[in-house]
Amino acid sequence: MVTSATKKSLCDEYKGILELVFLFGKGVMYKSHIERLATQFWAWSEQTTWHLLKLLEQGGLIERRKTFGVVYIKLRKFAITYLTGKSREEIRSINITQEKRMFSAYIGEIFLLHMNKIITWERATQIYYRRSSLFLLRGQVYVALSELAESKVMNQHIVDKEVKRLKCIELRMRTKDHVEVQPDKEFDLNSMHDGWIYFDYATSKSKILHVAIIDVTNRLTPGGVAKKIANTAHYLITTGMLSSAYKLKFTIYVASEERLQLLSKKIFARSQIGDVERIGKFLIDHELLRNTNVNVFEDCHNWDIVNLNLEKTLFRNQKLFVGSM
Helix, strand or coil: CCCHHHHHHHHHHCHHHHHHHHHHHCCEEEHHHHHHHHHHHHCCCHHHHHHHHHHHHHCCCEEEEEECCEEEEEECHHHHHHHHCCCHHHCCCCCCCHHHHHHHHHHHHHHHHCHHHHCCHHHHHHHHHHHCCCCCCHHHCHHHHHHHHHCCCECHHHHHHHHHHHHHHHHHHHHCCCCCCCCCCCCCHHHHHHCCEEEEEEECCCCEEEEEEECCCCCCCHHHHHHHHHHHHHHHHHCCCECCCCEEEEEEEECCHHHHHHHHHHHHCCCCCCCCCHHHHHHHHHHHHHHHCCCCHHHEEEEEEEECCCCCCCCCCCCCCHHHC
């Protein structure tokens, strides 16, 4: 049996790689993502990273699991207590679901996609992690909102009120006490998180807040995309939360060429005359007008669909059905 002293020594020595999985994978990350990120941040070879992962597994700090024959890593309780400073009684073991495995695949690829902007571990942890809601738990997403307000992407006084409301909701859910709080809005930051919609990153030069919509279940429809964009735009813009200097850009992330073609044909209506936005604009405007009677489409800079090609790369040409993972 590995002693607690030995486990702590391993945590001290390899804290960086444990933090990588904890912060940017919510405690779960695919081996190939860890290897590529470790190469980027610490110039480690794949062999070095794999050797360290085996040491951490033998030390009782991580578990190695597989889905579709692809290895992913899950942090064990001791590692989480070490990183959070909480006792074992205060934390729960990570519950692995089908959707969590798929979400981990997506956020790992998105993280790697942004490496040219992030570059260093310091920038990743001090800037990207705090301003993106991709890596935050449901009850913590207001952290990204506050950080975006601090960097002038959001309006501070409106964000302060919203953060207070969200914190009260979180407290009420955790304590089950009758904390005085305004009624839940129909759509807010928690709704975004529940709908796989996240703040990705903001660009100060072009004044754009990038919002990610992730097709985690492989079931996203054109109407569903339109509704997510409409609700998010209304929540951020008509409340005055988003700075008037900024516009929104939505990126819909999908896992395969098949999903890309299905959504892009129906959303953007690609045709021989090159009209790529007519149906998309109609769908979004329709949802905005139907749900809010306010047309904020012109405040949405644009949108795009990105195929992360998970089926061909990470999952090695295997067809993805979330229900079978």
